[in-house]
Amino acid sequence: MFLTFAVNVPMNEALVATAVPDDIASAGDIWRAYSDRWKLWNEVRAIGSGAALASAGIGAASSGMLRLPPHSSIA
Incomplete structure (x- = not known):
């Protein structure tokens, strides 16, 4: 969330404040x-989010929070 508020939100606000030129080249x-800059920081956010999710999953798995129920046989 830090990168969103520190980088992407200010960039979005600056873009909104930019006057739209009449010619398509401008x-x-x-x-x-x-x-280009926005995509770079968006990729950094995505990698960070993925790393956080992986860390949470590893932590949950290693703590025993993700125990599977015992298998039952159908007779």
Whole structure:
């Protein structure tokens, strides 16, 4: 969540405040300048979220929280 509020939200707010140019080439320049940095930080957030999920799963598994019920045979 820190990266979202520290990086992506301010970038989104700056983009919203940017005047939309009349010509498509200028609009494309603005988008390219914005999107490369935004995508980088979005990937960092995704990797961090995946690592946090994996850590939580490993912690739960190693603590015995994820015990499977015993198998029952059907007669």
